[in-house]
Amino acid sequence: MxxxxxxxxxxxxxxxxxxxxxxxxxxxxxxxxxxxxxxxxxxxxxxxxxxxxxxxxxxxxxxxxxxxxxxxxxxxxxxxxxxxxxxxxxxxxxxxxxxxxxxxxxxxxxxxxxxxxxxxxxxxxxxxxxxxxxxxxxxxxxxxxxxxxxxxxxxxxxxxxxxxxxxxxxxxxxQGEEIVQANEDNLMTNVSIDTRSLFFGNFNWEKEQRAIFTLKNIGNRPLVIDAISTSCGCIKVEYNKEPVHPGSSITLYVAYKAEHPEHLNKTITVYCNTKASPLLLKIVGNAE
The missing domain is CATH 3.40.30.10 (Glutaredoxin)
Structure with a gap:
């Protein structure tokens, strides 16, 4: 166990x-x-x-x-x-x-x-x-x-x-499979992120808000995003599922639609082949 x-x-x-x-x-x-x-x-x-x-x-x-x-x-x-x-x-x-x-x-x-x-x-x-x-x-x-x-x-x-x-x-x-801890260091890469938090300010809660995060592969191996989860169903994220070659970047397109007026402080979690994974991104603002 x-x-x-x-x-x-x-x-x-x-x-x-x-x-x-x-x-x-x-x-x-x-x-x-x-x-x-x-x-x-x-x-x-x-x-x-x-x-x-x-x-x-x-x-x-x-x-x-x-x-x-x-x-x-x-x-x-x-x-x-x-x-x-x-x-x-x-x-x-x-x-x-x-x-x-x-x-x-x-x-x-x-x-x-x-x-x-x-x-x-x-x-x-x-x-x-x-x-x-x-x-x-x-x-x-x-x-x-x-x-x-x-x-x-x-x-x-x-x-x-x-x-x-x-x-x-x-x-x-x-499924009864053997649990083996694999050494994945040789598959890891590094990324830089343009910003980890975006501020929407004050906005009409009935209007959809959009944001963009850019991740650049600064390592020596392809960057692979395994999955992206959000802290709320009101957030949608779109991105290219193909591996990102060293020196190239990937853009995450984020859309947020409030269900009601609220203070916005939501998290987007990116799981990928970096030692810093999962990467935590935030969108902040006030839906009025």
């Missing part, structure tokens, strides 16, 4: 400073093989109707917890989960049980999102936050998703929708 956690630590935190690495290493060590406890009164349903038995012991479980902090659409990422679950089901049908636990600010927002996205997977609306209180989950949203074995013990921790490396790790464990 230890090798899974160590691999996750290496892949997920290569860009952290030493103090943060130690903090996260301690977190992963704490949760390694820890059993997730489920309150007896928890009820999982599909679209509020069909009750699901979450105590089945002959499957893997992937459980994700979403608290009440932040905007609902930013935290849920239903589209990403549906794509991931489709892949898992196509490779290992009936081998993995997905469970979603929400501690929402507004229950109506959760139900509206479930209906709009036609989300037909087991969901628990935990109004008392009882699951979190029993297990004391990490505060960082990136560490509120767990891959469990049939005894509900943690095999890996991390959100596969936010990080493609974690998704890859989960799939390897589920």
């Amino acid at each position: 230890k090798k899974y956690v160590v691999l996750l630590f290496v892949l997920f935190l290569v860009s952290c400073n030493n103090s943060k690495k130690q903090s996260v290493f301690n977190l992963l060590k704490e949760w390694n093989s820890r059993e997730i406890q489920f309150p007896n009164h928890l009820v999982f349903t599909i679209q509020g109707r069909d009750t699901v038995d979450f105590r089945i012991e002959d499957k893997y479980k992937i459980i994700t917890y979403v608290d009440s902090i932040g905007c609902t659409s930013c935290n849920l990422k239903f589209a990403g989960w549906k794509n991931f679950m489709h892949v898992v089901d196509s490779l290992r049908p009936d081998s993995v049980q997905f469970l979603f636990v929400f501690f929402p600010k507004k229950v109506t927002e959760i139900y509206q999102s479930l209906l709009l996205d036609r989300f037909k997977y087991p969901v628990c609306i935990d109004k008392e936050d009882s699951l979190n209180k029993l297990n004391n989950f990490p505060h960082n949203m990136a560490f509120q998703t767990f891959l469990l074995n049939k005894n509900n013990k943690v095999m890996a921790i991390g959100n596969p929708i936010l990080n493609p490396k974690i998704k890859e790790l989960y799939m390897k464990i589920i």
Whole structure:
């Protein structure tokens, strides 16, 4: 089990400073093989109707917890989960049980999102936050998703929708593949970024805002972007998927459309073959 956690630590935190690495290493060590406890009164349903038995012991479980902090659409990422679950089901049908636990600010927002996205997977609306209180989950949203074995013990921790490396790790464990830490130093390159933060200022919340980030490959190997994730579904990013040759640049075209007036402070995370990966970019402003 230890090798899974160590691999996750290496892949997920290569860009952290030493103090943060130690903090996260301690977190992963704490949760390694820890059993997730489920309150007896928890009820999982599909679209509020069909009750699901979450105590089945002959499957893997992937459980994700979403608290009440932040905007609902930013935290849920239903589209990403549906794509991931489709892949898992196509490779290992009936081998993995997905469970979603929400501690929402507004229950109506959760139900509206479930209906709009036609989300037909087991969901628990935990109004008392009882699951979190029993297990004391990490505060960082990136560490509120767990891959469990049939005894509900943690095999890996991390959100596969936010990080493609974690998704890859989960799939390897589920399919019974050997987890080997590869030495990828010879494939790494370096990048320079024109700016890491763009300020939109004050703008009409009903009007779409656009931004451009430019990444230049200043290393000796092709730059490959594995994936880009955003902290909110209100952000779209377009870019050329081809490798970027040394000395060349790639442009990320970012579009933001507010759902309502808000202070804008959103993150765009770029996963690529650099030692500084993931690269964090920000757009900031006031949607009025």
